[in-house]
Structures are given as C-alpha cells and as structure tokens.
Amino acid sequence: MDASPVEDWWRPFKLVGAATVIHVDLKPDAAREAVALAWLDEPERSRWRRFQFAGPRRRFGLCRAALRAMLCRRHECGNGQLAFETARHGKPFATVDGMPVPDSFNVSHSGRHGLIAFAPAGRLGVDIEERVAHRNLDLLVETVLGEQEQALLARTRGDARTRLFFKLWTMKEALIKAHGKGMALDPSRLQIPSAMLGGTTRSTLQSPAIPGVRWRLDDLSNEQFAAAVAHEVCEASGPSRGNGKAPRTPANP
Amino acid sequence: MASTAERVRQLVAENLEVDGQAVAVPADLGVSLTEVGVSSMEFVAFAKVIVAEFDVPLTPDDCAGFSTLKDLAAHIDAQAA
Numbered sequence: 288m289d290a291s292p293v294e295d296w297w298r299p300f301k302l303v304g305a306a307t308v309i310h311v312d313l314k315p316d317a318a319r320e321a322v323a324l325a326w327l328d329e330p331e332r333s334r335w336r337r338f339q340f341a342g343p344r345r346r347f348g349l350c351r352a353a354l355r356a357m358l359c360r361r362h363e364c365g366n367g368q369l370a371f372e373t374a375r376h377g378k379p380f381a382t383v384d385g386m387p388v389p390d391s392f393n394v395s396h397s398g399r400h401g402l403i404a405f406a407p408a409g410r411l412g413v414d415i416e417e418r419v420a421h422r423n424l425d426l427l428v429e430t431v432l433g434e435q436e437q438a439l440l441a442r443t444r445g446d447a448r449t450r451l452f453f454k455l456w457t458m459k460e461a462l463i464k465a466h467g468k469g470m471a472l473d474p475s476r477l478q479i480p481s482a483m484l485g486g487t488t489r490s491t492l493q494s495p496a497i498p499g500v501r502w503r504l505d506d507l508s509n510e511q512f513a514a515a516v517a518h519e520v521c522e523a524s525g526p527s528r529g530n531g532k533a534p535r536t537p538a539n540p
Numbered sequence: 541m542a543s544t545a546e547r548v549r550q551l552v553a554e555n556l557e558v559d560g561q562a563v564a565v566p567a568d569l570g571v572s573l574t575e576v577g578v579s580s581m582e583f584v585a586f587a588k589v590i591v592a593e594f595d596v597p598l599t600p601d602d603c604a605g606f607s608t609l610k611d612l613a614a615h616i617d618a619q620a621a
Binding site for chain 2: 340
C-alpha cells in the first residue's frame with residue numbers, strides 16, 4: 288500500500304508504572320477507516336464485515352489496526368508476521384511468526400474513545416466507558432457492586448452517582464480483564480479499595496476473589512469517559528521497572 | 541404462551557441497544573450478540589434478565605459465548621427440560 292496522508296489516530300495517553308496506555312480516536316472518519324481496514328488480515332476483515340452496526344465495526348477496525356501498528360513497532364516485525372489468537376476465556380494474545388509475543392496488552396473501546404494498554408510483563412486489563420444512561424442500571428448495580436459499594440452509591444445522587452457507578456465498573460472490569468477468566472470472577476467480590484472510592488486515583492490491592500496476586504489499579508477517568516487499568520504486580524512489571532517508552536508506529540501496513 | 545424464541549426476541553428488543561439503536565433480530569434468531577456489538581455491560585445485564593425471565597442458570601460469559609441467539613434459546617429450553 289502506498290504512503291497515506293492519514294495521520295495516526297492514536298496518541299500516548301498515560302504512563303502507569305510499567306504500563307503504557309494509548310488513546311485511540313474512534314470518531315467517524317472514512318479515510319482512517321480505509322487505512323485501518325488495510326491493516327487487518329482476512330479473518331479480521333471477515334469479522335469487521337459481520338458487525339451489524341457501523342459503530343462497533345468502526346471501533347473494532349480502528350482499534351485492531353492501531354494495535355497491529357504498535358505491536359509491529361514494538362517487535363520490529365511486518366504486519367503479515369503478526370497474528371492474534373484467543374486464550375480459553377476469550378482474552379486475545381499476539382503471535383509473531385507463530386510464536387507468542389512476551390509482552391501484555393489489552394484493548395477497550397466505548398463510543399468515540401478507545402484505550403490500548405501495553406506492558407512488558409504481568410497480566411494487564413484496561414476498560415473505558417462513556418458515561419451514557421443504561422436502562423438496566425439498577426440491575427447492574429445489584430450484580431456488580433458489593434454491599435459497601437452499593438451503600439455508597441445509594442448515598443450519592445445525580446451526576447455524581449453516574450460517575451461513581453462507571454468508575455467502579457471500569458475498575459472492576461479492568462481487574463476482570465487482567466485476570467483473564469472473564470465473568471467467571473464475580474465482580475461483586477472484587478472490592479475496590481476505599482481510598483479509590485474517596486478519590487485516590489492509584490492503589491494496590493489483593494482480593495480474596497483472586498488469591499495470591501497483587502494488582503496495581505489506576506483510575507484514568509476524565510471528563511469525557513470513565514477508564515481504569517489493572518496490572519499484575521510482579522518482579523518484571525512492578526511500577527518502578529517499566530521502560531515507560533510510548534511506542535511509535537509506522538504509517539502503513 | 542409465547543415460545544422461548546419469541547420471548548428471547550422480545551427481551552432483546554426491550555433490553556439491548558447499540559449506540560442508541562435497536563438490535564434487529566431475525567425470526568430464526570440467527571444473529572450473534574457479539575457481532576451485533578453488544579458491550580460487556582450489556583451482556584451482564586442481559587444475562588440477569590434471562591435468568592429472571594426463564595429461571596435458568598446463565599452467566600454473562602455463557603451469553604457472549606453462544607454463536608447465535610438461536611443457540612441461547614436452545615440452551616434455555618435444554619435447561620428448563
């Protein structure tokens with residue numbers, strides 16, 4: 288494919304310990320979407336075509352292409368050498384020439400925003416949600432939040448209630464995605480540290496729901512969206528051990 | 541009484557949307573909610589709705605794992621049998 292005038296639609300967003308988080312701009316843009324589609328392999332294009340709505344199709348295409356571009360840069364490989372496979376509970380991992388790449392990554396998108404997190408080691412999960420009204424919010428609160436969290440939410444009103452719910456949701460979803468076993472992990476048993484309920488944006492925690500693992504949890508929320516990243520704390524991926532280098536990318540596949 | 545398939549279609553219509561748009565479910569339920577673009581939050585809520593409606597065990601991961609809604613309806617019928 289020839290060089291394209293389309294600028295990258297992703298930018299460094301945050302460095303959180305050893306993890307790098309990239310923001311992906313997912314607003315409608317036909318030129319970007321055409322470039323993104325050229326990055327995808329045939330199974331991905333097939334999946335892209337099957338989406339019923341333009342929004343999910345665009346979010347998948349733009350995020351997957353951005354992920355491909357950044358992994359190619361990080362591993363100095365060609366796009367054709369890169370493939371994705373899925374672990375038992377659905378979490379994807381990347382291979383280069385059929386060999387799994389050693390670093391961790393995770394992707395989330397909502398509305399016009401996507402986040403991609405990378406780390407050299409340790410399980411990693413990221414979640415982002417635009418704060419839009421949900422018709423089954425009360426059902427979600429009962430299902431996802433623990434008793435203490437539900438009590439706090441019950442004392443909160445209006446916009447603050449919405450913000451608190453999405454903050455809790457994204458932190459729990461980031462932990463669940465990092466853990467890698469999907470909703471087999473009961474989110475109501477993942478108690479968010481009280482300091483983070485009070486406004487602290489970073490904490491470490493161990494949960495009885497995931498014995499023997501310590502997680503670093505960062506609240507990345509801003510005015511546009513709620514977001515969080517969870518990263519397994521280990522010798523190779525502790526907060527002070529990362530290289531903190533945001534990946535740069537080639538312009539085309 | 542409506543069939544399981546009809547009730548599943550109705551529950552989708554009442555509970556799921558993508559970017560504010562209603563999810564179109566064909567009569568044969570031959571559609572995957574994952575490919576529709578349903579979010580994880582929607583899957584969590586929808587699984588609870590199905591459990592409440594049919595009184596069958598179902599997790600959000602189960603719900604996301606079915607290739608089509610037809611498979612979900614078959615699962616519900618099998619659990620209820």
